[in-house]
Structure formats: structure tokens, C-alpha cells
Amino acid sequence: MSINALLDEFKVKAATPKQQLAEYKAQGKKVIGVLPYYAPEELVYAAGMVPMGIWGSNNKTISRAKEYCATFYCTIAQLALEMLLDGTMDDLDGIITPTICDTLRPMSQNFRVSMGDKMAVIFLAHPQNRFEDFGLQFCIDQYNNVKEELEKVCGHEITADAIRDAIKVYNKSRAARRAFVKLANDHCDVITPTRRSAVLKAFYFMEKPAYTEMLEELNKELEALPVCDWKGTKVVTSGIICDNPKLLAAFEENNVAIAADDVAHESRSFNTDVPEDEECPMMALAKQFANIDHDVLLYDPQSEKNRRGEFVADLVKKSGAQGLVLFMQQFCDPEEMEYPYLKKALDDAKIPHIKLGIDQQMRDFGQAQTAIQAFADVLEMSK
Amino acid sequence: MSAVYTLGIDVGSTASKCIILKDGKEIVAKSLIDVGAGTSGPQRAIDAVLEAAGMTRDQMAYVLATGYGRNSLMGLADKQMSELSCHARGASFLFPEAHTVIDIGGQDVKVLRIENGTMTNFQMNDKCAAGTGRFLDVMARVLEVRVEDLGDLGAQSKKHVGISSTCTVFAESEVISQLSMGTDKCDIINGIHHSVAGRVAGLAHRIGVVKDLVMTGGVAQNRGVVSALEEELGCPILTSPLTQYNGALGAALFAWQAATR
Numbered sequence: 193m194s195i196n197a198l199l200d201e202f203k204v205k206a207a208t209p210k211q212q213l214a215e216y217k218a219q220g221k222k223v224i225g226v227l228p229y230y231a232p233e234e235l236v237y238a239a240g241m242v243p244m245g246i247w248g249s250n251n252k253t254i255s256r257a258k259e260y261c262a263t264f265y266c267t268i269a270q271l272a273l274e275m276l277l278d279g280t281m282d283d284l285d286g287i288i289t290p291t292i293c294d295t296l297r298p299m300s301q302n303f304r305v306s307m308g309d310k311m312a313v314i315f316l317a318h319p320q321n322r323f324e325d326f327g328l329q330f331c332i333d334q335y336n337n338v339k340e341e342l343e344k345v346c347g348h349e350i351t352a353d354a355i356r357d358a359i360k361v362y363n364k365s366r367a368a369r370r371a372f373v374k375l376a377n378d379h380c381d382v383i384t385p386t387r388r389s390a391v392l393k394a395f396y397f398m399e400k401p402a403y404t405e406m407l408e409e410l411n412k413e414l415e416a417l418p419v420c421d422w423k424g425t426k427v428v429t430s431g432i433i434c435d436n437p438k439l440l441a442a443f444e445e446n447n448v449a450i451a452a453d454d455v456a457h458e459s460r461s462f463n464t465d466v467p468e469d470e471e472c473p474m475m476a477l478a479k480q481f482a483n484i485d486h487d488v489l490l491y492d493p494q495s496e497k498n499r500r501g502e503f504v505a506d507l508v509k510k511s512g513a514q515g516l517v518l519f520m521q522q523f524c525d526p527e528e529m530e531y532p533y534l535k536k537a538l539d540d541a542k543i544p545h546i547k548l549g550i551d552q553q554m555r556d557f558g559q560a561q562t563a564i565q566a567f568a569d570v571l572e573m574s575k
Numbered sequence: 576m577s578a579v580y581t582l583g584i585d586v587g588s589t590a591s592k593c594i595i596l597k598d599g600k601e602i603v604a605k606s607l608i609d610v611g612a613g614t615s616g617p618q619r620a621i622d623a624v625l626e627a628a629g630m631t632r633d634q635m636a637y638v639l640a641t642g643y644g645r646n647s648l649m650g651l652a653d654k655q656m657s658e659l660s661c662h663a664r665g666a667s668f669l670f671p672e673a674h675t676v677i678d679i680g681g682q683d684v685k686v687l688r689i690e691n692g693t694m695t696n697f698q699m700n701d702k703c704a705a706g707t708g709r710f711l712d713v714m715a716r717v718l719e720v721r722v723e724d725l726g727d728l729g730a731q732s733k734k735h736v737g738i739s740s741t742c743t744v745f746a747e748s749e750v751i752s753q754l755s756m757g758t759d760k761c762d763i764i765n766g767i768h769h770s771v772a773g774r775v776a777g778l779a780h781r782i783g784v785v786k787d788l789v790m791t792g793g794v795a796q797n798r799g800v801v802s803a804l805e806e807e808l809g810c811p812i813l814t815s816p817l818t819q820y821n822g823a824l825g826a827a828l829f830a831w832q833a834a835t836r
Contacts, residue, residue, distance in 0.1 A: 549701045558643055559683055563699050566659035573693050 195417075198410045199387050205394035205403075206435075209244060210280060212397050216242045217283045222346060224314075225287040227272055227296070227303075228432075229456060229489055231316055232477045234358035234466065235339050236288075237400060239346040245396025246272045246287070247457055248552045250436045252280075260302040266523045267552040268433065269299045277306060286312030286345045288338060292489050293526050314341040320491045322482035331478035339474075355473035359466045365404040366462040369395065372407055373452060373459055375414040377511060380422050380449030382414070385440040388450055392458050393435050425571040426451040428508045430534070431519030431550075432527060433457040439550070442561040446568035452511035454504050455519070460487055488530045500530070501537025508543050514571040516545040517564070544570060579834050580628075582635045583826030584621060584652060585661065586644030589681030589708060590793065591616035592823040593624035595635070599831030604628035605820050611681065612644025621651070637834035641826040643682070654833065661825030663687045663694035666789045668828055669815045674785040677775060677804070677812075678821070679794035681708040686779045698781050706774030708794050710743050714767045717750050718760055725764055729799030732765030739770065746770060765799065772803035779808060789813045791821035 193201070205212065216223050222241040226233055236243035248268035254261075256277040257270040275281050287307075289300040304313045316338055321327040339350050372391060376383035383391070391410070395403050424447025434440065434455060443450065453459045464484045470476035484490060486503040508516050516538060520527055531547065538545050546567045548560050578597050585592040589611050595603040606623035610616035625631060632638070632651070640652035641661040649655060658680075666676040667689055676687040684706050688696040700706060715722040736758055738746050746767070753763050771794070788810050794800055795818040805812050817824060 544696065546697075546699075559699065562643070562657050562659065562683075563697075565657035566694070566697055569657060569660045570694055570696065574695070 193409065195382060195410065195413045198406060198413065199391070201406065202394045202410075203387070203390040205398050206390040209397040213244060213281070213283050216399075222285040223283065224342065224345070225272075225276075225281060225284045227287060227289050228268065229290055229292050229296075229461075230318060230481055230484070231288040231290050232335050232338065232481075234355060234362050234477060235335065235342055235350060237361060238354035238358040239342045239348075239350045240354075241285070241342070241346055242399060244284075246275070246281070247396065247433055247435075248272055249275060250552055252278075253553050260306055261299070264523045265299065266295050266432075266521055268521065269295050271552055273299070273302060273306065276303065282310070284311050286314060286342070288314045288316055290316045290318060292318055293524075295523070295525070312341060312345050314338055318481060322484075322490070323493075328475065328478045328482060331481055332472075332474045335474050335477055352473050355477075356468075359468060359473060359476060361400050361404070363465045363468065365395065365400050365407075366465055368404050368407040368411060369462045370459075371411050372414075375411055377426075377449075377451045378419045379414050379417055380426065380451070381420040382417065385443040385448070385450050386437045389435050389437070389440055389458075422449055423447070424449060425515070425568055425575070426511070426513040427567075427571070428452045428454060428504070428511055428513045428516045429458075429519065430454040430504060430516055431456070432521045432524055433552075434519040434550070436550075436552075436554075436557075439554075439557050439560055442557060442564045445561075446565050448564065448568050448571075451513035452507055454486075454507060456487075456489070460484075488526050498533050498537055501533045502541075504534060505537045505541035505543055508538075509541065514544070514574065515567065516543060517567065518545060518547045519550050520547050522549060522551040544574070579636045579831060580630065580634055581827050581830035581834055582621075582624070582632075582638045583661070583823040583828070583830055584617065584638065584640045584642075584645075584648060585658065585820075585822035585826060586617045586640060586642040586648065587611045587658075587681055587822070588643045588683075589712075590819065591620035591642075591644075592820050593620045594820055594823040594827045595624055595628045595630065596824070596827035596831055599828060599835070602817075602824070603630075605817075605823070607819060612642070612647065617644060617648060635830075637830040639826040639830035639833070641822050643680075653830070656826065656829055658822045659685055659687060659697050659699075660694055661822045661829065662791055663689050663825065664692070664828050665821035665823075665825030666791055667692040668824060669817060669821065670787055670789050670813050672787045673789040673813070675779070675782075675788045677779060677788070677790045678792040679706070679708060679771070679775060679790070679800070680792045681712075683707060684775055684778055686775075686782055688782050688785065696782050698778050700774075700778060706771050706778075708792070710746070710771060711767070711794065711797070711800075713743055713747055714750055714764075717747055718754070718763065720760065720764075723796070725768070726796070726798040726800070728761050729764040729768050729797075730802075731761040733759070734762050735769075736762045736766035737769075738763070738766040765803075768797070768799035768803040769807075771800050772807045775804060776807035784808055784810055786810060787813055789815075791815075791818050793819050795819075 248271035466480040604627035
């Protein structure tokens with residue numbers, strides 16, 4: 193396929209999760225919804241089921257979920273519940289509900305109570321202390337519980353060999369996405385912010401081997417192109433999620449390319465591979481979680497050093513970007529509380545940035561478009 | 576060499592403003608219509624400024640649109656730019672020593688840092704009406720006074736009344752509560768001005784205030800807000816009779832730059 197045909201296909205896949213869910217079910221497959229963050233999806237794949245990411249929606253408004261949620265719950269979590277309540281995701285056979293942040297923790301119980309017998313609701317509590325033996329053991333215990341619950345849904349044992357195979361499939365996909373992110377920076381004339389987002393978002397809905405095969409084909413086509421001599425400006429994006437095409441179009445309208453990202457829905461989710469040389473595959477999965485670094489959602493025993501802020505500032509410099517755009521998800525406590533530290537690191541490194549308050553229910557981006565345009569002016573003047 | 580005329584149009588959320596500039600220096604005509612984006616305001620403001628100058632669109636070497644509704648004029652304007660860049664340029668023209676600009680418009684607040692006449696940093700308010708011109712409109716309606724009278728009425732205040740700056744809806748409830756308790760309207764208005772000032776000062780502190788500090792936008796005409804903000808920031812604020820036209824002025828200046836490039 194040509195680059196444009198591949199990009200069009202990714203765009204369709206990113207925009208049609210419900211249709212794909214229906215197709216999986218028509219094929220007799222079982223499908224598990226996976227909520228943010230860091231659920232061991234490999235176990236779902238190893239069970240022979242299809243994992244589908246649930247990161248809210250840009251096309252829904254919250255109504256039924258208000259019965260369960262306080263106002264200050266982030267919209268990603270509320271819209272996930274909304275789609276579980278309004279029939280959008282009735283075809284799912286189960287969901288995994290990680291509990292890393294203070295919103296997702298109680299939200300997991302809202303999912304459990306509201307779903308009743310409708311589908312399996314699989315609770316997952318990651319350890320805060322990820323590196324010590326007891327932390328790894330806790331993580332393995334939790335993952336074993338997820339595995340057992342998934343076995344009830346799929347009706348058979350999930351073997352160690354199947355998990356090892358799944359780890360390879362996922363690592364291959366992670367490598368392809370990391371390669372794509374680098375190629376997108378080299379070819380930002382072709383891989384615009386909306387296209388970049390669609391390619392990375394499609395991962396959450398497609399079957400992984402098919403996704404990786406398509407992405408590797410795209411990467412190969414991009415590698416064959418000459419590196420783009422970009423005349424506009426470049427930024428690094430940061431935040432939980434920034435997948436709204438209308439908002440991303442504002443970047444394109446102002447010749448702002450995305451050089452790299454520090455986004456939970458994007459690079460943060462595939463920066464760290466699962467070790468393939470570990471004898472026990474469950475330990476391998478636990479070690480991958482322990483190895484994730486520079487993440488606002490995960491406990492860092494050395495947080496007083498502001499390693500994460502410096503990592504992000506360094507990412508901006510290394511990627512060749514002139515600034516950073518932070519998408520601040522409304523009511524996201526971890527991101528809000530971390531912001532002063534990120535700001536300090538960026539200010540110390542003399543990296544300009546803007547913070548855009550976003551909410552998945554937003555339909556008008558006038559203020560954000562103005563800020564992006566003004567930021568492009570500032571970056572252009574400083575070049 | 577014949578004179579170069581440029582037109583700057585600022586389509587805000589609550590008002591439409593135009594300025595025609597001669598040779599990037601002299602204001603030939605200006606117009607202001609009290610309705611903004613999505614209304615007949617922009618076209619009426621353009622018609623009014625051209626009529627005031629006795630000129631036609633064809634005589635404009637370059638037309639540049641800015642403001643919330645800037646994209647709606649792309650058939651008429653040669654280019655559109657963000658109002659932040661235009662406010663920075665306009666303020667630098669009016670006050671060459673300006674290093675910080677606070678612009679309180681109908682629905683948002685911006686704080687701009689200027690170095691050598693160019694915007695180098697900025698902060699905008701969150702998506703919330705608190706601290707904006709809309710906040711004052713809502714309060715004026717509740718208090719049954721004209722928004723343009725708020726400054727004079729607030730100046731007659733004799734005691735401090737605290738009004739929260741977190742949310743327009745909460746603040747409106749507080750104002751109604753104060754009215755029901757018989758609190759003097761002038762004192763409530765003074766409290767409202769300090770509420771706006773507190774919110775805006777918080778934003779300004781995020782990028783730091785460097786003198787000269789200039790305030791633009793319609794709210795800069797409210798001396799109660801200006802005074803409360805000076806108190807909050809501990810710094811004198813410069814304003815201009817052209818404050819509401821500042822964005823259009825910046826647009827006309829950028830238009831002149833484009834026309835003579």
C-alpha cells in the first residue's frame with residue numbers, strides 16, 4: 193500500500209472502535225476492554241482474546257455516568273463508564289480496571305457495581321514500590337489474579353508459552369511505534385499531527401499482529417523518503433491524551449509539527465519493553481512495570497531530584513523541538529500536581545511551553561487554537 | 576510615494592473593532608460595534624471604519640483580522656493572526672517601554688511578556704469566565720447597573736466585601752446573597768473588582784510582571800479593576816483611551832508590515 197493508503201487505513205481504524213468490536217464479535221472472538229494505565233495486555237492476547245483500549249471518547253457527553261461519579265472525576269474515566277452504560281460497549285466480554293491514580297481507584301468500584309453481571313470487571317492494583325522484591329511479588333500476585341479472571345472469561349488456561357509469545361508480539365509492536373515516532377519527526381511534512389495521532393491511536397483497537405505489520409510497512413515507506421526540511425516550528429507534546437483531530441488540526445494550520453511526545457496515550461505507553469530473557473513470564477511483565485521511568489503517574493523514590501522534569505526538557509532538546517505543549521486534562525490530579533516541577537525544569541532549560549486545559553467533552557477549541565497560534569508566533573520569532 | 580493604508584479588524588467575543596492606519600503610523604479612522612463573533616458586528620464595524628475614512632476596501636493595501644472571530648473574515652482579510660500577537664504589537668506602539676501587557680477581553684484573560692517589541696511569552700486563563708469581561712457583565716446584570724458604570728460605583732465603596740474568584744456561577748450566588756443581606760451595591764462592586772484583580776494577578780505572577788505594565792481590552796476602561804489590579808500587583812498600570820482598539824491597532828500594524836515587506 194502507498195503511504196497515503198496506509199495513513200487512510202489507520203485513520204479509519206482509529207475512528208471506528210465500535211465497528212471493529214462488532215467485527216471481532218461476529219468472528220466469534222472474545223474482547224476485553226482495557227482501561228488506562230499499564231494493564232498487562234499481553235495476558236489478554238495470550239488468552240486468545242482481543243484487547244481494546246478504552247481512553248474515553250471525543251464524541252460523547254457525560255450523562256449516565258454522573259449517577260456514579262463526582263464532578264471532579266476526569267472525563268476519560270467518566271466517558272469510559274458512559275460508554276459502558278449507554279450500550280456502546282455492550283459487546284465486551286470484560287474489562288480490566290487499573291487503579292494507578294486517585295480517580296481510577298474508586299472508579300474501579302463504580303465500574304464493578306454498575307456492570308453487575310453484564311461483563312467481567314477485573315480489578316488491578318499496581319504496586320507503588322515497583323523495584324523491591326516485595327513490589328515485584330505484589331505485582332505478580334496482581335497479574336496472576338488478572339490472569340485467573342481472564343481464564344474464567346476465555347474458558348481455558350493461559351499458558352506460560354502463550355504469555356511468552358504475547359510478550360514478543362507486544363515488544364515488536366512497541367519497537368514499531370518507537371520507530372514510527374522517530375520517523376514522524378523526520379517526515380513531519382507527511383506525518384502531520386492528526387495523522388501521527390491516528391496511527392498511534394489505531395493500536396488500541398486493532399489486533400496487534402495486524403497493526404504491527406501495517407505500521408512496519410508504513411515505517412518502511414517513510415524510511416525510503418528523504419528527510420523533510422521543515423520550515424515551520426516543532427514542539428513536544430505532553431499530557432495524558434491529545435487525540436482530538438479538531439484540536440490537532442490547529443497545529444497543522446500554524447505549521448507546528450510534533451517532534452516527539454511525553455503523552456500517556458502515546459509514547460509513555462510503549463517506551464519500555466518487557467524483558468524477553470526472564471524465565472518466568474509473569475516476572476517479566478512485573479519487571480517491565482518496574483522499569484517504566486519518568487512517568488508522572490508512577491512513584492519515583494528520587495522525585496526530589498526532578499528527574500522527570502529534566503527528562504522531558506531533554507526530550508525537547510534532543511528531538512529538535514523549540515517548545516512544549518502540555519495538554520492538561522481537566523481534573524487530572526497527578527498532572528496538575530506535577531506541573532510546577534515540569535515548569536521549573538522547562539524554565540531552567542529555557543524551553544518555552546504552553547499549558548492547554550482540555551476535556552474530552554470540549555467541542556469548541558477557539559481558545560486553544562488562539563494559544564497554539566500565538567505560541568507558534570513566539571517560537572517562530574525565537575528561531 | 577503614495578501613502579499605504581492598512582486595515583486591522585479585531586473580532587472579539589463581545590465587540591468588533593477596526594482601525595485604518597496610514598503608513599503604519601497615523602490612525603486615520605476607527606470603529607467599534609458592541610457585538611462580536613458570529614453577529615453582524617464585524618461587517619458593520621468594517622463598513623463604519625471605511626465610511627469614517629471615506630475609503631473603500633480596495634484602497635487598503637492589506638487587511639489583517641484578529642480576535643476570537645478572526646477565521647470568519649478570511650474572505651475579506653488577507654491574513655489572520657492571533658490576538659495575543661496583535662495586542663503585543665499594539666501595546667508596544669502605544670507604550671514603547673511596555674514589557675508586560677494584561678488584556679482582559681470578553682471571555683478570556685491574557686498576560687503577555689514583550690521584549691524589544693515582540694511577544695516572547697504569554698499566559699491565558701483556563702476555560703472559565705471568572706476574571707473576564709463576561710464575569711463583569713454577569714455581575715452588572717445581577718446588580719441592575721450598567722457595566723460601564725461599575726468603575727464609578729466601585730469608587731464610592733466604603734468597606735471591603737469579599738467575593739470569590741473561583742467561579743462566575745459561585746460568585747453570582749455570593750453577590751445575590753450579599754444583596755439579600757442589604758450590603759451596599761458599591762461595596763459589592765468593589766469586591767467584584769478585587770475578585771477580578773485577584774484572579775488576573777495570579778495569572779500575571781505565573782510569567783512575572785516587568786515594568787512598564789500596560790492593560791488593554793474593554794475592561795481596562797473600568798478604573799475600579801485597574802486600581803484593584805495595581806493594588807494586587809504593587810505596580811502602576813498604564814492604559815490608553817485606545818485600549819479597546821489595541822488588538823485592531825496591532826493587526827493594522829502587522830498589516831502594514833506585510834504590505835511593505
